[in-house]
Amino acid sequence: MKIINTDVAILGAGTAGLGAYRAAKAHTDKVILIENGPYGTTCARVGCMPSKLLIAAAEKVHQIQAASPFGIQVEVPPVVHGKAVMKRVREERDRFAGFVVDTVEDFPEQDKIRGKARFINNHQLQVDDHTLINAKRVVIATGSRPSYPGFFNNVSDRLIVNDDLFDWQDLPESVAVFGPGVIGLELGQALHRLGVKVKVFGIGGALGPLTDPEVAAYSKAKLAEEFYLDTDAKVLSMKKVGDKAQLNFINLEGEEVVEQFDYLLAATGRRPNTDNLGLENTDLVLDERGVPLADEKTMQCGTSNIFIAGDASNMLPLLHEAADQGKIAGDNAGRLHRAKPGLRRTPISVVFSDPQIAMVGASYRQLEQEYGSCQCFAVGEVSFEDQGRSRVMLKNKGMLRVYAQQGTGLFLGAEMFGPAAEHIAHLLSWAVQNKMTVAQMLDMPFYHPVIEEGVRTALRDLNAKLHLGPEIISHCIECGPGA
Ligand SMILES: Cc1cc2nc3c(=O)[nH]c(=O)nc-3n(C[C@H](O)[C@H](O)[C@H](O)COP(=O)(O)OP(=O)(O)OC[C@H]3O[C@@H](n4cnc5c(N)ncnc54)[C@H](O)[C@@H]3O)c2cc1C
Numbered sequence: 001m002k003i004i005n006t007d008v009a010i011l012g013a014g015t016a017g018l019g020a021y022r023a024a025k026a027h028t029d030k031v032i033l034i035e036n037g038p039y040g041t042t043c044a045r046v047g048c049m050p051s052k053l054l055i056a057a058a059e060k061v062h063q064i065q066a067a068s069p070f071g072i073q074v075e076v077p078p079v080v081h082g083k084a085v086m087k088r089v090r091e092e093r094d095r096f097a098g099f100v101v102d103t104v105e106d107f108p109e110q111d112k113i114r115g116k117a118r119f120i121n122n123h124q125l126q127v128d129d130h131t132l133i134n135a136k137r138v139v140i141a142t143g144s145r146p147s148y149p150g151f152f153n154n155v156s157d158r159l160i161v162n163d164d165l166f167d168w169q170d171l172p173e174s175v176a177v178f179g180p181g182v183i184g185l186e187l188g189q190a191l192h193r194l195g196v197k198v199k200v201f202g203i204g205g206a207l208g209p210l211t212d213p214e215v216a217a218y219s220k221a222k223l224a225e226e227f228y229l230d231t232d233a234k235v236l237s238m239k240k241v242g243d244k245a246q247l248n249f250i251n252l253e254g255e256e257v258v259e260q261f262d263y264l265l266a267a268t269g270r271r272p273n274t275d276n277l278g279l280e281n282t283d284l285v286l287d288e289r290g291v292p293l294a295d296e297k298t299m300q301c302g303t304s305n306i307f308i309a310g311d312a313s314n315m316l317p318l319l320h321e322a323a324d325q326g327k328i329a330g331d332n333a334g335r336l337h338r339a340k341p342g343l344r345r346t347p348i349s350v351v352f353s354d355p356q357i358a359m360v361g362a363s364y365r366q367l368e369q370e371y372g373s374c375q376c377f378a379v380g381e382v383s384f385e386d387q388g389r390s391r392v393m394l395k396n397k398g399m400l401r402v403y404a405q406q407g408t409g410l411f412l413g414a415e416m417f418g419p420a421a422e423h424i425a426h427l428l429s430w431a432v433q434n435k436m437t438v439a440q441m442l443d444m445p446f447y448h449p450v451i452e453e454g455v456r457t458a459l460r461d462l463n464a465k466l467h468l469g470p471e472i473i474s475h476c477i478e479c480g481p482g483a
């Protein structure tokens with residue numbers, strides 16, 4: 001067994017691990033990066049990037065199909081060449097992942113170890129059966145993996161997760177998507193638009209990350225106009241029959257049906273990779289999911305020498321959060337002195353469905369828990385159905401609800417399903433992070449005609465509910481037609 005003594009050992013060369021490596025190296029040269037799987041990161045290989053590539057192809061065909069209301073008739077129906085779609089997805093994915101692999105390959109050889117790391121104690125790690133590492137400090141950046149109920153295995157090799165989908169050579173005819181969360185909505189809608197027969201099955205009525213009941217109900221109804229979506233499905237059984245996954249379920253009309261699909265895509269959530277790490281050999285305190293409790297500002301686990309970052313921390317499993325957490329954890333692991341709090345930004349998340357879903361700052365559920373009993377927060381709202389620019393572009397499906405504190409007018413957060421949500425989410429999260437009041441936000445410029453005028457309408461409505469501004473005027477002419 002090879003023995004290595006190091007200042008910092010990092011488990012996982014994903015986004016969080018790479019951020020931690022760079023930050024730790026600013027303090028010490030003795031940093032070891034351990035990776036069990038392929039280099040390239042989840043985001044580039046099987047996550048953010050290939051999913052957005054598939055969605056981009058789906059958006060193209062959808063735009064062509066949606067041209068006729070503008071007076072543009074596409075004479076020949078568009079043909080989706082599944083092999084060409086998947087070829088572009090794979091090639092561009094490989095290009096993105098290739099950049100990451102090149103970066104890691106440029107790291108000094110002595111800094112990298114391949115294999116699965118396990119704790120022997122707080123300061124000792126074993127990598128496979130070939131290396132023993134004595135580390136002063138450790139960063140856990142082991143990511144997450146898909147998790148699904150055991151009975152999904154009844155469909156045997158017809159069961160796939162997102163990783164498998166992006167390696168397809170061609171598009172299948174049909175897919176049953178389980179889980180209308182972020183992954184299920186993005187991939188399910190994209191496959192549907194690319195001509196795959198898709199049915200999306202959920203549990204308990206949940207949809208994406210939404211917690212505002214108004215936005216959730218609206219978006220559910222709008223998405224269900226486009227593809228089969230049952231957010232509270234009753235699936236009686238599933239099994240493999242021939243080369244298909246066969247489901248027996250109660251459909252939306254209440255009838256019991258048997259239907260076969262080429263694949264069952266499990267998108268029922270992800271679990272942090274903190275099991276099988278030998279954490280029981282450390283003195284870390286774990287939560288009920290087996291994740292070490294950590295300070296969200298320093299990423300330190302208790303007062304130990306161990307830090308955690310990225311999806312493994314189970315805090316906010318998003319790319320920019322993994323990068324931020326990795327940087328903070330690596331910086332603190334690399335320095336010899338007390339851990340310093342790092343920058344944690346205002347929460348922002350976007351689902352790349354169409355219309356998109358966005359969450360900013362505090363969610364409705366969090367505000368209900370914090371302020372609900374005293375009715376200390378107000379809600380403003382806008383529908384994009386009559387919003388000028390949205391109608392012009394026929395992107396007029398949507399609802400934005402914005403939240404602020406009664407008394408101070410402090411802007412707290414928003415939930416949205418609608419046009420340009422990825423951009424509006426940025427505006428609003430910058431306002432939350434800058435601790436702006438609704439009145440200050442309304443003092444900012446709004447151009448005409450833009451989708452952001454809808455945000456102004458929601459903020460005016462909110463200001464009126466805060467008793468800080470006049471009641472909202474419908475069809476306000478000085479705002480510009482349709483604002
Ligand atoms: C389909 C999909 C789409 C997504 N889209 C978006 C998006 O649009 N926007 C967004 O913000 N986020 C998105 N995400 C989430 C985002 O990809 C993750 O939050 C982010 O990649 C997590 O980075 P990480 O460094 O924590 O984990 P990873 O990149 O997974 O890195 C963890 C690494 O640790 C290694 N490892 C695990 N155990 C061990 C061990 N014992 N020893 C050594 N190495 C180990 C793994 O092999 C892996 O390489 C998406 C995720 C998925 C699955």
Ligand SMILES: NC(=O)c1ccc[n+]([C@@H]2O[C@H](COP(=O)([O-])OP(=O)(O)OC[C@H]3O[C@@H](n4cnc5c(N)ncnc54)[C@H](O)[C@@H]3O)[C@@H](O)[C@H]2O)c1
Nearest residue numbers: 179180181182183201202203206267268269270317350351
């Ligand atoms: N655009 C993005 O930023 C993006 C995209 C993809 C993934 N991600 C990240 O990845 C994480 C994981 O995504 P995810 O979609 O796997 O998880 P998720 O938690 O968003 O959704 C899981 C869904 O599966 C449902 N579900 C659970 N058990 C079920 C069952 N037995 N049958 C049917 N439905 C069931 C849940 O009710 C939920 O709606 C997200 O939370 C997000 O942080 C982000």
